[in-house]
Amino acid sequence: MFARPQDISGRPPAAEYADAEPDATTQSLLNQSLRQQLMQLNQTDITTATRLQTLRTSFASLTRHLITGTSVSYQEQIALHDQAYQQAMLSMQAANLPEEMLTSQFVHAHGLVLSPLNCSRTIKDVNRIGAFGQGLHQLISQQLTKQPAIHILYPACGPFAPLLLPLLAAYKDEAIFSSAQIQVTLVDIHSGATQTLKQLTEDLGLSDFIRSIATADACSYEPSAAADILLLEASHHGFSKEAHFAIARHLLPWLKEDGELIPGSIRVKAALVKGQQEFVEQWRDSSADQPPQLSQEALAGRIELGEIWRLDRAGIAAAQIIDLPDGQQVVECNTLTIPANGQDYDQRILVIYSEIDTFGDGRLDQYLSGITHPRPDMSVCIDFTPRSPMPDDLLLQRGDQIRFFYRLTGLTGFMPVKAEPMEARA
Missing domain, CATH: 2.70.160 (Hnrnp arginine n-methyltransferase1)
Structure with a gap:
């Protein structure tokens, strides 16, 4: 007789195919954050200027190879993403979120809303950042050959807006595109995420790229201007749990007729x-x-x-x-x-x-x-x-x-x- 799949042991690398208890996951992430802070107590204090320069360099390094065509090994990419995560977490700490806000998550009418701490690890997903960064860079480059400036709308962006901010950091570092050419609206329902975003974008020196950061339900939010690019990724494995479809369906009317939805196809x-x-x-x-x-x-x-x-x-x-x-x-x-x-x-x-x-x-x-x-x-x-x-x-x-x-x-x-x-x- 066939045994229930629950009896099968093992999992693929970094697998999310089996759901963990939410409380246990949140506690694990919180423990990691606390451990990081305790380790920092034993480190030599660094100046704010040094921290900000390290953060900006780490973010730009995530997508620079996609823009310049430089070869970077997978092992090197993992190390770069770990470094960017560590530096972004310092910005999250600088945002001074209370523990309740840092770990709070809830089920919204259209899906799960993750805590800022739970969302923070997305920036370590090497292949996700790479695939979105590669596609987004190609699209931005294409659109800016046709018009002088574009507006990117990024709902459900989480505390680090990881699909976009590393690309903007690289643009600024390499002097490829400026804030006069790219304006961004960031939207997230979680006030902890938007509070962190404000800190992070300032720390990255990217505030001039940001049109607005809105704390709002993306399923009902109405942008102040039409978008050339609607950038959205809000789902778990098996296209489950989160509100990707509901957000996309609501915001598509604000996407220009010749604009593009990213991802273009799931x-x-x-x-x-x-x-x-x-x-x-x-x-x-x-x-x-x-x-x-x-x-x-x-x-x-x-x-x-x-x-x-x-x-x-x-x-x-x-x-x-x-x-x-x-x-x-x-x-x-x-x-x-x-x-x-x-x-x-x-x-x-x-x-x-x-x-x-x-x-x-x-x-x-x-x-x-x-x-x-x-x-x-x-x-x-x-x-x-x-x-x-x-x-x-x-x-x-x-x-x-x-x-x-x-x-x-x-x-x-x-x-x-x-x-x-x-x-x-x-």
């Missing part, structure tokens, strides 16, 4: 995998000095079901929202078929994963970032009945069709249901 897909092979075996010999990459053996062992949803500018605008009787809202996505001739379904797990194209050459494939790790759906049981059934178990058989809905309220995510045969619908 493709959410489903596959059936062997848990031991997918999450344990293929990572046994992996190295932290190299980007994580799905092995050919694991890829060959999968059963790919197809694309659940494609989120691009046209698709987001055209999505039809369904209002349920209890007040919840969903979007109907694609219906996928479980192949009738597949093997050992009772040993497989349904996983949902994202592939992200930012713009141009910027791309994030599965496992390259925390937001593209495959997310198992433990409720889907194909060709077996679980020993310990749960209320939301979905019992399916080979040949069945799975109809996917995306839940927009509370913790966002995909809800698979068994699709009725076409003749039954008729």
Whole structure:
């Protein structure tokens, strides 16, 4: 009899496929922050000028190679991101956030709002910063050949606005683009994030690039000016938990007709995998000095079901929202078929994963970032009945069709249901 996927041990590098208890995660991050502060007590005091110069250099170093074409090894990139994180945390400390504000997170009407401390580690995601930085630089360069100045709107940006501030730091350091050419609006619902942002942008010497920093719900915020670029990344692995779709849908009307949404495309897909092979075996010999990459053996062992949803500018605008009787809202996505001739379904797990194209050459494939790790759906049981059934178990058989809905309220995510045969619908 098939064992529940929860019994499978191990995880891919930096995996987020298994949800941790929120309190434990927050406590771990808080412990890290406290440990960092205690270590600093034993270090020689540095002047404010030295701290600011180190911060500015560290941020510019994250994206300089994307702009100049300089070769930087993956190990060197990891070290640079660690340094930028450490320096940004000093700015967060300088912002003097009370502990309650630093660690507070909550479920908003359209998704999870992470604490500033929880968001802070995004800047250490080498591949995410690289893919967005590469695409964003190509887009900014393209737009500034057509017009003298652009406006970038960056909602749900968190305390460090990590997809943009390193690029602006490099522009200033290399004298490539100026604040006369680029103006930015930063928006976040968490006052701890915006308070940190104000400190960080001043510390980085980037205040002249900032049009405004707004503490506001991005799902209802109305910008004072149309945007040439809408930069947004607000999701967990499996395109879950956060309010990416709701924010994008609300703010698209403020994007100019010839403007661009970044990422330009998010493709959410489903596959059936062997848990031991997918999450344990293929990572046994992996190295932290190299980007994580799905092995050919694991890829060959999968059963790919197809694309659940494609989120691009046209698709987001055209999505039809369904209002349920209890007040919840969903979007109907694609219906996928479980192949009738597949093997050992009772040993497989349904996983949902994202592939992200930012713009141009910027791309994030599965496992390259925390937001593209495959997310198992433990409720889907194909060709077996679980020993310990749960209320939301979905019992399916080979040949069945799975109809996917995306839940927009509370913790966002995909809800698979068994699709009725076409003749039954008729």
